[in-house]
Amino acid sequence: MYIVFEGIDGAGKTTQIELLKDWLVNNGFQVETVVEPTDSDIGKLIRKLLQDENATSEYMQKTLGLLFAADRTLLMNDIESFQKENKVVISDRSFYSSLVYQEPADWIEEINKFAKIPDMVILLDLDLKTSVSRTEGKDEFENEEFLSSVKDKYLELADKHDNFTVIDGNSGPKMVAHNIKIKVAPLLGICKDCITD
Numbered sequence: 001m002y003i004v005f006e007g008i009d010g011a012g013k014t015t016q017i018e019l020l021k022d023w024l025v026n027n028g029f030q031v032e033t034v035v036e037p038t039d040s041d042i043g044k045l046i047r048k049l050l051q052d053e054n055a056t057s058e059y060m061q062k063t064l065g066l067l068f069a070a071d072r073t074l075l076m077n078d079i080e081s082f083q084k085e086n087k088v089v090i091s092d093r094s095f096y097s098s099l100v101y102q103e104p105a106d107w108i109e110e111i112n113k114f115a116k117i118p119d120m121v122i123l124l125d126l127d128l129k130t131s132v133s134r135t136e137g138k139d140e141f142e143n144e145e146f147l148s149s150v151k152d153k154y155l156e157l158a159d160k161h162d163n164f165t166v167i168d169g170n171s172g173p174k175m176v177a178h179n180i181k182i183k184v185a186p187l188l189g190i191c192k193d194c195i196t197d
């Protein structure tokens with residue numbers, strides 16, 4: 001099982017991934033969490049470039065698109081191994097991030113054609129102003145105008161793809177976690193009525 005969290009910067013993915021992981025472990029599942037960009041050499045280069053003042057320029061975005069795809073290709077090998085061991089993989093981001101942060105979409109799809117399609121994508125949809133106030137503003141992508149277009153593209157993707165489920169990220173961490181459990185439970189054969197928190 002490959003479950004992915006997506007959302008604009010500051011959407012609360014990190015917190016929710018930990019909460020979901022703990023809940024699944026308590027339900028007897030073996031869980032592995034992964035993060036994109038990874039901590040590979042390519043991932044480290046990506047994190048450095050994200051702070052470059054030209055990060056949103058056309059050529060830097062194309063370069064980042066290629067690097068994200070390369071970093072992801074290595075990660076797919078790990079995910080495949082975890083899946084073979086019957087583990088639930090929870091990922092912070094996937095190729096859908098490239099589809100909304102980089103462009104053009106047809107090219108991004110092409111260079112990501114070896115990326116696995118997630119079984120479920122949990123899109124944490126957050127108010128823009130809250131998102132920007134939660135980010136440290138250290139990456140060039142963490143500005144309102146850019147994130148506004150990213151948010152719109154996410155919602156378009158969610159409309160088009162059945163594996164997406166949109167969760168309102170504005171309702172407080174506990175409520176968000178509860179709503180996520182309700183969506184994930186049927187996927188893993190966990191009884192919905194047994195969700196107590």
Ligand code: TYD
Nearest residue numbers: 009010036037068093094097098101102141
């Ligand atoms: P990160 O520090 O993980 O941000 P956050 O914790 O807020 O998710 O940095 C990831 C940044 O990289 C984030 O701004 C989104 C961006 N990104 C892309 O532009 N394309 C991609 O394919 C991926 C995976 C991330």
